[in-house]
Amino acid sequence: xxxxxxxxxxxxxxxxxxxxxxxxxxxxxxxxxxxxxxxxxxxxxxxxxxxxxxxxxxxxxxxxxxxxxxxxxxxxxxxxxxxxxxxxxxxxxxxxxxxxxxxxxxxxxxxxxxxxxxxxxxxxxxxxxxxxxxxxxxxxxxxxxxxxxxxxxxxxxxxxxxxxxxxxxxxxxxxxxxxxxxxxxxxxxxxxxxxxxxxxxxxxxxxxxxxxxxxxxxxxxxxxxxxxxxxxxxxxxxxxxxxxxxxxxxxxxxxxxxxxxxxxxxxxxxxxxxxxxxxxxxxxxxxxxxxxxxxxxxxxxxxxxxxxxxxxxxxxxxxxxxxxxxxx
Numbered sequence: 638x639x640x641x642x643x644x645x646x647x648x649x650x651x652x653x654x655x656x657x658x659x660x661x662x663x664x665x666x667x668x669x670x671x672x673x674x675x676x677x678x679x680x681x682x683x684x685x686x687x688x689x690x691x692x693x694x695x696x697x698x699x700x701x702x703x704x705x706x707x708x709x710x711x712x713x714x715x716x717x718x719x720x721x722x723x724x725x726x727x728x729x730x731x732x733x734x735x736x737x738x739x740x741x742x743x744x745x746x747x748x749x750x751x752x753x754x755x756x757x758x759x760x761x762x763x764x765x766x767x768x769x770x771x772x773x774x775x776x777x778x779x780x781x782x783x784x785x786x787x788x789x790x791x792x793x794x795x796x797x798x799x800x801x802x803x804x805x806x807x808x809x810x811x812x813x814x815x816x817x818x819x820x821x822x823x824x825x826x827x828x829x830x831x832x833x834x835x836x837x838x839x840x841x842x843x844x845x846x847x848x849x850x851x852x853x854x855x856x857x858x859x860x861x862x863x864x865x866x867x868x869x870x871x872x873x874x875x876x877x878x879x880x881x882x883x884x885x886x887x888x889x890x891x892x893x894x895x896x897x898x899x900x901x902x903x904x905x906x907x908x909x910x911x912x913x914x915x916x917x918x919x920x921x922x923x924x925x926x927x928x929x930x931x932x933x934x935x936x937x938x939x940x941x942x943x944x945x946x947x948x949x950x951x952x953x954x955x956x957x958x959x960x961x962x963x964x965x
Contacts, residue, residue, distance in 0.1 A: 711767070717822075717849035718773040730766060738763035748938050761946055768953045775956070777818050778851040784819055785854055786883045793876040801873065803865040804830065822849055830866070839866055854883055904955030907948045914944075 708727065715726045742759030749755060781788075791813055796806035804827070811823040829842035843859040850858075857879055861872045919927045932938050 713845060713848050714767075714770050714774060716845060718770050718777065730770075734763045734766050737765060745942065749935055754939070758942060758946065761950075765949065765953075768950075772953060772956050774849070774851070777822065777849060780816055780819050781822070781850045781855070782852055784814075784816060785850070785852065786880065788814065788819070788823075789854075789858065789876065789880050789883065793873070793880060796876060797873055801865075801871050803862055803872075807862075822846070836867055839863060854879065900958060901955045904951040904958075907951040911944055911948045 711730060712727050715730060719726060738759045740759075741762035742755050745755035745758045746752065788810060792806055792810045795809040796803060799805040799809065807823065807827050807830070811820055811827065814820040814823065826842065826846045829845065830839070833839045833842055840863065843863050847855050847859045861875050861879070864870045864875075865872045918931065926933075930937060931941060
């Protein structure tokens, strides 16, 4: 065990090659496993649809919803933040998260010989892909909250000009949007509305749009679009009222931005502090080997990994809270 630890922490080039080899192996294994796993998932979905149509439909449906709530949430999150649709996105996300967990767990277990600490570090590392998706989602929501009033005003004008045709109004509205993320969000909404076959499909489409937007305004707009589609109601007055209410929250949003900047700067400053501490340790080491002092002992290695994870999470959290939403 000691020889393995020496090999990992003293021969960095071999460790890097080892990581590349593992990554290549995982990629090749992924390519081989995708087809049978997709077939198995298709079989499970088919059996699930048959179960839902049985006499125990209500009980079965509620059980499935409870068991798949987390996967459902992740699937919606991936769909809301991805530019292109792919059936393998959820599978790829789970594979990457599990690989990060195994990697972090094994490295910490071999280094510290502590199962609990290795488990905690592995779990924290495995959540990084999810947090990155949350950052991307927050960016989309931030853009949506800032541009929502302009989009709503354009939608209202196009809705009135198209003689209360919501689909035509949405198509004309997305043409005038320059932001790629926001434009892609509306294009997905229009595309999903076009292929929706019944009321349930329409509600599912609106739900995805509301989740990506992430504001109470988008929920109300989703309800307005749904009423226009299902009941063919004239929702022009509802759009005008919604636009007026959004205008009244602009000043509150500016105050929230200014009050959150101190916390954001405190989160970002952890990176230069961490780097400065490494340089300070290097120049104060004296005649000793800095690399051996930093990575050759249990607790110094633990403090390094713990600090690095803390810096990563500080950046992620700061990136999230620096973008307040225009919401009620």
